Amino acid sequence: MRKIACVGAGNVGRSWAMVFARAGLQVQLYDSDATALQRDTMPLIKASLADQADAGLVDDAAATAARIVPCTDLETAVRDVDYVQESVYEDAGLKRELFGQLDALSRPDCILASSTSAIPGSEFMQALQFPERALVVHPVNPPHLIPLVELCKGPGTSDATLARANEFMESLGQVPIVVRKEIAGFILNRLQFTLVGELMHLVSTGFCSAEDADKVVKHGLALRWAFLGPTEVAHLNASEGFLGFVDGLGDMMKRLATDAKVDYPWTRGDAEQIHAPLAKHMPIEQIGEFQRWRDRRIMALREHLAGAESPSK
Amino acid sequence: MRKIACVGAGNVGRSWAMVFARAGLQVQLYDSDATALQRDTMPLIKASLADQADAGLVDDAAATAARIVPCTDLETAVRDVDYVQESVYEDAGLKRELFGQLDALSRPDCILASSTSAIPGSEFMQALQFPERALVVHPVNPPHLIPLVELCKGPGTSDATLARANEFMESLGQVPIVVRKEIAGFILNRLQFTLVGELMHLVSTGFCSAEDADKVVKHGLALRWAFLGPTEVAHLNASEGFLGFVDGLGDMMKRLATDAKVDYPWTRGDAEQIHAPLAKHMPIEQIGEFQRWRDRRIMALREHLAGAESPSK
Numbered sequence: 157m158r159k160i161a162c163v164g165a166g167n168v169g170r171s172w173a174m175v176f177a178r179a180g181l182q183v184q185l186y187d188s189d190a191t192a193l194q195r196d197t198m199p200l201i202k203a204s205l206a207d208q209a210d211a212g213l214v215d216d217a218a219a220t221a222a223r224i225v226p227c228t229d230l231e232t233a234v235r236d237v238d239y240v241q242e243s244v245y246e247d248a249g250l251k252r253e254l255f256g257q258l259d260a261l262s263r264p265d266c267i268l269a270s271s272t273s274a275i276p277g278s279e280f281m282q283a284l285q286f287p288e289r290a291l292v293v294h295p296v297n298p299p300h301l302i303p304l305v306e307l308c309k310g311p312g313t314s315d316a317t318l319a320r321a322n323e324f325m326e327s328l329g330q331v332p333i334v335v336r337k338e339i340a341g342f343i344l345n346r347l348q349f350t351l352v353g354e355l356m357h358l359v360s361t362g363f364c365s366a367e368d369a370d371k372v373v374k375h376g377l378a379l380r381w382a383f384l385g386p387t388e389v390a391h392l393n394a395s396e397g398f399l400g401f402v403d404g405l406g407d408m409m410k411r412l413a414t415d416a417k418v419d420y421p422w423t424r425g426d427a428e429q430i431h432a433p434l435a436k437h438m439p440i441e442q443i444g445e446f447q448r449w450r451d452r453r454i455m456a457l458r459e460h461l462a463g464a465e466s467p468s469k
Numbered sequence: 470m471r472k473i474a475c476v477g478a479g480n481v482g483r484s485w486a487m488v489f490a491r492a493g494l495q496v497q498l499y500d501s502d503a504t505a506l507q508r509d510t511m512p513l514i515k516a517s518l519a520d521q522a523d524a525g526l527v528d529d530a531a532a533t534a535a536r537i538v539p540c541t542d543l544e545t546a547v548r549d550v551d552y553v554q555e556s557v558y559e560d561a562g563l564k565r566e567l568f569g570q571l572d573a574l575s576r577p578d579c580i581l582a583s584s585t586s587a588i589p590g591s592e593f594m595q596a597l598q599f600p601e602r603a604l605v606v607h608p609v610n611p612p613h614l615i616p617l618v619e620l621c622k623g624p625g626t627s628d629a630t631l632a633r634a635n636e637f638m639e640s641l642g643q644v645p646i647v648v649r650k651e652i653a654g655f656i657l658n659r660l661q662f663t664l665v666g667e668l669m670h671l672v673s674t675g676f677c678s679a680e681d682a683d684k685v686v687k688h689g690l691a692l693r694w695a696f697l698g699p700t701e702v703a704h705l706n707a708s709e710g711f712l713g714f715v716d717g718l719g720d721m722m723k724r725l726a727t728d729a730k731v732d733y734p735w736t737r738g739d740a741e742q743i744h745a746p747l748a749k750h751m752p753i754e755q756i757g758e759f760q761r762w763r764d765r766r767i768m769a770l771r772e773h774l775a776g777a778e779s780p781s782k
Contacts, residue, residue, distance in 0.1 A: 334678075339671075340728070341721070351699065353663075363656065364656050365647075367698075371698065372619075373694050373699055374696060374698050375616050376609045376616075380763070381686050381690070383770070387743050387747060388751070391756075392759055399744040406740070408587060409666065412662045412663070413666040413731045416662075418667075418731055430700050431704075434701065434710060438705065444708075449778065450693070456773070457695055457777075460773040464769055465765060465766060467751070
């Protein structure tokens with residue numbers, strides 16, 4: 157993999173371009189909106205690369221930015237690249253049309269990867285001439301800070317393509333996982349929204365405030381989850397490991413699951429009650445500043461985690 | 470609060486004793502098993518305090534240990550203390566009998582707090598002479614490393630007792646939240662086991678491996694949750710804050726909630742498949758070493774988080 161095209165230069169496409177460029181790859185960054193591409197996208201990329209250089213994630217911000225070439229002609233962007241990452245608006249028809257074009261314009265051995273987060277690949281990859289090289293590579297926003305990516309085959313994806321995409325993502329410092337069968341929301345959003353659904357249920361029915369529920373995650377659960385997954389946490393919570401945990405607490409876990417109300421029908425009024433204190437603490441007109449603060453915190457956290465004691469010591 | 474009694478010297482009670490002692494308080498650590506108390510408990514406390522001193526959580530490990538006095542007579546342990554933290558085995562009858570004794574043996578203004586994690590206070594606090602001073606103070610194991618504690622009133626708890634316990638926990642560096650109505654599992658375990666339930670469903674029905682599901686949490690979700698709660702994450706994911714998130718993604722979230730299977734009937738065979746690779750990576754005979762590694766990592770993570778840039782900067 158040497159030359160990459162990012163198709164779509166919104167938040168996700170812009171972030172992907174930095175992931176590839178900081179690994180030394182040449183990136184064609186395509187968007188149909190020429191003005192936005194020059195006026196907004198490139199300055200945003202340069203500002204972010206400066207923050208990443210401060211955090212040690214990028215060696216040379218200027219050289220990295222120089223590897224990203226904005227481009228408003230799709231054929232020019234993709235005709236000679238090894239890998240395309242599509243990140244356009246979530247619309248099945250739009251993606252279907254675009255994948256048809258990418259299929260025709262790129263080399264047949266070029267991987268076509270989609271950032272789709274809600275639409276399964278089978279809805280827009282089924283009519284390709286070379287379907288074996290197309291798959292879903294779903295990032296977590298923004299991928300230059302959150303390394304997890306979810307790989308999922310489309311209707312015709314070959315094992316070789318899945319293996320190549322997996323290896324490529326690892327070479328970039330991302331953390332790929334494989335979703336073995338198509339499912340709405342893949343794994344990450346399913347786990348996230350399951351927890352958030354029960355949180356909405358508990359808050360909306362008066363068991364605790366949203367602020368307190370947030371504290372439960374920040375000052376409780378995430379202090380383990382930042383370096384141990386849920387099954388690893390359980391494994392270390394019982395002297396007989398995961399099976400000991402299941403034998404001891406499995407019944408309790410199943411009881412709680414029975415009356416969890418992940419699909420509690422919360423209303424916009426419930427959401428307004430959660431919104432109000434958040435907006436007081438993090439005002440809407442300062443969301444951009446708080447997002448930059450969040451991103452610096454994620455970078456610092458990853459640096460801490462990377463330098464922390466490994467389990468084999 | 471000057472003098473504390475910890476009743477029950479297992480994992481939880483021992484950890485509580487260190488929380489109180491490192492704040493400079495005198496601790497009577499009661500257990501009916503005199504041999505275990507002297508032979509096992511005190512050496513374990515000293516080893517843990519040495520680790521905490523290395524991590525900067527304790528100034529003087531020896532002086533802290535000296536404030537913890539093992540005690541095998543319940544009346545001696547509780548008669549002159551300001552606060553009792555009960556952490557005996559999860560059995561409603563046992564706790565009911567013990568709370569009757571504590572009610573009779575302690576000063577009427579002494580707070581009686583239970584570490585109960587599954588049994589609601591109303592099942593063992595209802596017959597007290599002074600019920601206004603009894604409540605649930607549920608820790609996350611181990612409380613000397615995980616600061617979140619869940620406060621929940623029992624049938625007769627006064628507002629003043631809840632406020633005093635809340636203030637006391639904050640003074641110790643713990644992070645208290647209030648559970649406003651009794652519910653099985655309180656908030657933390659409900660959120661945890663809801664996510665784990667959906668994880669078991671996805672793994673047991675072949676959508677991904679348990680190892681990959683763990684990666685989703687470690688390298689995805691927890692990189693935000695370690696310093697932003699779920700509602701704060703949503704607030705910063707949309708330019709119009711939490712309401713913008715709900716207006717844009719609420720429908721998708723509700724759709725995923727509809728087919729989440731938190732109560733999927735996973736079997737012990739499913740659990741065995743998860744257990745096997747975990748036990749290869751973290752062998753059962755080395756669980757103790759891995760637990761100490763986990764605890765050092767949590768300490769280092771808390772130090773990192775405490776020193777990180779605050780949002781107001």
